[in-house]
Amino acid sequence: MSVFSKTDRDGFTGGKKYVLDDELARVVNISMSLEMPLLLKGEPGTGKTMLAHAVAENLDMPLIVLNVKSSMKLVEALYQYDTLTRLNDSRFGDSARDVANIEDYIKMGKIGQAFTADRRTVLLIDEIDKADTDFQDDMLDVLDQMEFDIIEIDKTLRAKHRPVIVITSNAKKDLSDPFLGRCNFHHIAFPDPKMMRKIIRVHFPEIDSNIMEAAIDTFYRLREIDVVEKKPATRELINWIRALSADPDFRPKQLAKGEVPYLGVLFKKSQDYMAAADAGSPQRKRLF
Amino acid sequence: MFIDFFYKLKDAGIPVTPTSFLLLQRALENRLIMNLSDFYTASRAILVKSERHFDLFDQIFAHFFEGAELPDEQGFEIDEMARALLDQWLTDPKSVADALGVDESELSKLSPDELIEYFKKRLEEQTERHDGGSKWIGTGGTSPVGHSGTHPGGMRVGGASRNQSAVKVANERRYKDYSRSGPLTPSSMTEALKRLRNLVPAGPKDNLNVEETIYQTMKNAGEIEIVFDRSLKDRLKVILLIDNGGYSMDPHIPVVQTLFNYARSQFKDLKTYFFHNTVYDTVWEDPSRYKKPRPVIEFSRMDPETRLVFVGDASMAPYELMARDGSIYISERSGNASIEQLRFLADTFPHNVWLNPLPARMWPYTRTIGMISQIFPMYELSVDGLESAVTRLMAA
Numbered sequence: 001m002s003v004f005s006k007t008d009r010d011g012f013t014g015g016k017k018y019v020l021d022d023e024l025a026r027v028v029n030i031s032m033s034l035e036m037p038l039l040l041k042g043e044p045g046t047g048k049t050m051l052a053h054a055v056a057e058n059l060d061m062p063l064i065v066l067n068v069k070s071s072m073k074l075v076e077a078l079y080q081y082d083t084l085t086r087l088n089d090s091r092f093g094d095s096a097r098d099v100a101n102i103e104d105y106i107k108m109g110k111i112g113q114a115f116t117a118d119r120r121t122v123l124l125i126d127e128i129d130k131a132d133t134d135f136q137d138d139m140l141d142v143l144d145q146m147e148f149d150i151i152e153i154d155k156t157l158r159a160k161h162r163p164v165i166v167i168t169s170n171a172k173k174d175l176s177d178p179f180l181g182r183c184n185f186h187h188i189a190f191p192d193p194k195m196m197r198k199i200i201r202v203h204f205p206e207i208d209s210n211i212m213e214a215a216i217d218t219f220y221r222l223r224e225i226d227v228v229e230k231k232p233a234t235r236e237l238i239n240w241i242r243a244l245s246a247d248p249d250f251r252p253k254q255l256a257k258g259e260v261p262y263l264g265v266l267f268k269k270s271q272d273y274m275a276a277a278d279a280g281s282p283q284r285k286r287l288f
Numbered sequence: 289m290f291i292d293f294f295y296k297l298k299d300a301g302i303p304v305t306p307t308s309f310l311l312l313q314r315a316l317e318n319r320l321i322m323n324l325s326d327f328y329t330a331s332r333a334i335l336v337k338s339e340r341h342f343d344l345f346d347q348i349f350a351h352f353f354e355g356a357e358l359p360d361e362q363g364f365e366i367d368e369m370a371r372a373l374l375d376q377w378l379t380d381p382k383s384v385a386d387a388l389g390v391d392e393s394e395l396s397k398l399s400p401d402e403l404i405e406y407f408k409k410r411l412e413e414q415t416e417r418h419d420g421g422s423k424w425i426g427t428g429g430t431s432p433v434g435h436s437g438t439h440p441g442g443m444r445v446g447g448a449s450r451n452q453s454a455v456k457v458a459n460e461r462r463y464k465d466y467s468r469s470g471p472l473t474p475s476s477m478t479e480a481l482k483r484l485r486n487l488v489p490a491g492p493k494d495n496l497n498v499e500e501t502i503y504q505t506m507k508n509a510g511e512i513e514i515v516f517d518r519s520l521k522d523r524l525k526v527i528l529l530i531d532n533g534g535y536s537m538d539p540h541i542p543v544v545q546t547l548f549n550y551a552r553s554q555f556k557d558l559k560t561y562f563f564h565n566t567v568y569d570t571v572w573e574d575p576s577r578y579k580k581p582r583p584v585i586e587f588s589r590m591d592p593e594t595r596l597v598f599v600g601d602a603s604m605a606p607y608e609l610m611a612r613d614g615s616i617y618i619s620e621r622s623g624n625a626s627i628e629q630l631r632f633l634a635d636t637f638p639h640n641v642w643l644n645p646l647p648a649r650m651w652p653y654t655r656t657i658g659m660i661s662q663i664f665p666m667y668e669l670s671v672d673g674l675e676s677a678v679t680r681l682m683a684a
Contacts, residue, residue, distance in 0.1 A: 026329040030320050034311060034334075041339060083506040180337035181305055187339035229550055271550065 018047065018054040019199045024186060028055060031184045037143055037165035039128075039180070042188035045233020048168040051188075052124035055164065062117065064163070065124045066110035068131045074138045077109045081152045102153050111142065115159040123163040129170055136179045144182055191234065193220055203238055207245065214252035215241050218260060222267075222276055232266040240265040293352050294335075300348055302341045308334050324353065483675040484551045493517060523556040524595055527587075527637070531600030532575055533564030540645040540669060544599050565604040566626040566660075567633065568615045584629055588636050595681045596633060596640035599669065602660045603646070609656050627659065634663050641677040645669040 028051070031038040040048045056063035066077055086105045089095050097104040108116055114123040128136060142148045146159040167183065169175060191199060193216055200212055219237050222228075232240075243262045244250050250261060260266075260276070267273040290312075297304050312334045321327050328349060336345050493516040504513040528548055531537050545560065552558050561571035561582060573580035608614040612625050634640055642664035644657070651657045651666070660666065665680055667673035 023329050026326060027333045030315055030326075030330045030333060033318060033320050034315055036311070036334075038333075039337075081507070083503075087506065177303070181307060183337070184333040185337045186333050187342060 018050050019195065019202055020051075020054065021195065024051070024188065027184065027186045032164055034184070035162055037125075037140075037167055037183045039167045039169060039175075039183035039185045040188060041169050041185070043190055043231070043233060044170060045235040046188040046190055047234065048188060049124065049126055052122055052166040052168075055166065056122040056124075059122070059164070061120055061122050061164065063122045063124060064110050064114045064117075065126060067126050068128050068135075070130045070132075072131050072135060074135050074142070075109075077111045077139065078142065078148050079109050079112045079150055079157075080107045081105060082107055103155075106150055106153065111139075111148075112157065114163040115146070115148075115157060117161065117163075120161040121163045123165045125165065125167045127170060128167050129175065133176050133179075137176060140179050140182045196220075196234070196237070199234060200238070200241060204241060204245070207241070208252075210252040211244060211250075212241070214255040215244060218255045219266070222260070225275055228267070228272045228275055230267070230269055230272055236266045290331075293331075293348075296348050296352060297335060297345065300344055302336060302344055302348075304335045479671050480547055480674050483671060483678050484547065485554065523554060525557040525591055525593070526555050526559070526595045526597060527590070528558065528560045529567070529571060529596070529598045529600075530560060530562050531565060531598075531602075532562045532577070536601050536603070537599075537645065540599070544643070544669070548597075563600075565600075566602075566609055566656075567629045568626055569624065569629070584633065587633060590636070592637060593639070594637050596637040597677075597681075598640070598642040598664060600642070600644065601646050602642065602644055602657045602666070603654045604656050606655050606659075609659060627663070630660065630663050639681050639683075640664050641680055642666045643669045643673065643677060648673075 028038065040051065042048055052065075053063060055061075081102070082105045085095075085097075086099060086102075089097055090099045093099065111123065114121045125139075128139075143165060146162055147156055149156050196216055196219075197212065200207065200216065204212070215237070219232065219240070223231050240262060243265050247261065254261065263273060263276055267276050294304060294309050312331055315321055315330050315334065321330050331349075332342065332345055336342060495517045497515045497517045500515040500517075501513065504515055505511065507513075526548070528544070530541055530544065532541055548558060548560070559573075561573060562575050562577050563571045564577060567584060569585070570581040570583055572578070573582060609626050612623050614626055642660060644651070644666055646654075646657075646668075648668050651661070657666070665677075667677040667680075
């Protein structure tokens with residue numbers, strides 16, 4: 001099954017706010033047909049999470065998102081045994097559940113939901129790098145076998161349909177080798193200006209091209225500043241352009257002159273802000 | 289199929305596994321790979337698991353498949369030449385301008401694409417004179433692929449482009465910046481900073497987590513199960529000792545200082561001192577090593593939990609390190625050999641590292657590096673080295 005045939009993609013880049021490059025489309029298709037999880041890395045704001053949404057939308061499959069947290073245990077992602085409700089039921093006994101039947105108190109976690117769903121789903125495991133290595137390895141075991149045991153009722157749950165798995169990582173930590181061995185890997189590079197223009201067009205179909213060109217130029221110039229710790233990403237650019245277009249007093253000429261209004265939309269750290277403010281104005285003129 | 293390619297990757301140091309290679313075979317068998325571009329994407333996604341190795345992969349791919357399956361070989365050759373031209377143009381715009389017979393300032397207005405177009409046109413026009421070879425075509429093949437210079441018009445060369453053959457894409461070496469070896473530069477700052485962020489303390493597990501305890505107790509059918517969390521510990525103190533004498537160190541000092549200054553907020557205290565070549569009785573708070581001396585002996589009063597980070601090339605004449613009057617400054621000759629002072633510092637602060645901007649393969653050639661690395665664990669001043677150094681500093 002191929003996700004992104006040519007015609008699909010054309011319709012898809014148009015309205016749905018996700019611009020996909022060929023290389024990535026190929027990687028997605030290959031991972032799907034090999035039934036391997038796809039691990040996506042890349043700078044924040046390059047659209048890693050958005051990809052899973054786009055795949056789900058395009059294949060018309062339900063999307064299940066597992067947001068990984070640092071304290072997360074694997075079993076939470078699989079299922080939960082709701083002991084408190086059972087205790088409550090056993091004392092007051094006013095529910096339809098059968099207290100003697102533990103299975104009534106097993107709630108599926110996100111991975112469990114993807115396994116028990118009646119149709120094929122897209123399972124997005126977001127920011128896997130936040131969790132510890134054990135979590136990652138154990139999870140890959142489950143995803144490899146497509147089954148897990150529910151210890152409380154001594155039952156093995158097998159996936160009805162193998163979900164399409166997309167995993168994202170922000171590369172804060174390196175993932176372990178066995179983990180990497182079981183995934184396909186793709187690194188989403190930061191979009192080049194040409195790609196960025198397409199992305200902006202998709203988000204702002206009505207935008208004046210002068211504003212867009214000036215904004216993109218300035219944006220890439222500001223990204224070149226070396227000392228900046230958190231470089232502005234696509235998300236910031238989109239918000240910034242939104243801010244610029246909302247301002248009736250804004251003229252694209254200002255950017256060419258080196259004035260950068262709403263710098264705070266692009267730079268969120270005070271050191272970065274100062275550095276950008278200094279570099280943004282060649283005359284070292286204060287902006288505020 | 290492609291076993292040679294697999295081993296080439298392996299020999300180059302990319303951690304490829306047989307399992308992934310078999311998977312690639314499966315992809316080939318399933319007819320998922322129809323052309324070289326598909327093969328490029330697929331083999332990279334399946335075999336290579338980190339963007340650090342993408343650059344290496346690109347190089348090997350280009351090397352392995354160059355000319356192997358290229359219908360437009362002619363076009364490719366021209367491209368190679370154009371690239372060579374481009375490279376030369378980056379380093380020496382004037383000679384290229386002369387060779388093309390145009391004004392340098394005019395040339396600098398062209399974008400790289402325009403330049404190549406212009407160049408190709410010129411080349412087609414003068415096929416018959418091609419063999420004679422003007423100067424810049426002659427040097428063509430020898431020029432390595434790479435874009436380190438800045439182009440006179442102020443644009444960067446390279447970057448992704450669409451609809452190219454895989455070899456050409458590979459030849460672009462788009463992932464050069466993700467390579468993690470090599471000295472720390474301002475552009476690898478963000479990555480380096482992420483490594484430094486791990487320099488945070490972890491306290492003992494002695495905080496009672498009430499909620500988790502209740503949950504686990506319930507789960508355990510009422511049998512009490514107590515859960516502890518790590519308590520937060522006070523932030524770290526860091527002493528940064530920088531060798532700022534000698535030109536070899538100059539390019540690295542601002543990078544290191546900026547790096548640690550950015551991370552300053554996560555430390556309780558960050559002190560920077562300077563020395564020349566090695567430490568004698570004093571280090572200085574001012575980079576000119578003149579105004580604010582600080583006797584090394586005073587360091588013994590500081591918190592021994594402080595993390596000590598040396599940055600220096602550790603290269604000097606052996607007597608500077610070993611002799612009791614080794615200092616090249618007459619006023620510093622107090623009778624303690626520098627190596628004793630270094631041992632004293634290493635004893636005072638058990639958590640210590642030495643970051644060396646020289647590449648590790650050069651270390652065996654300098655005697656003093658060997659001697660100092662016996663006292664301080666030494667790491668390369670690169671992103672990878674910094675990562676190991678931080679791990680070492682955090683080890684109990």
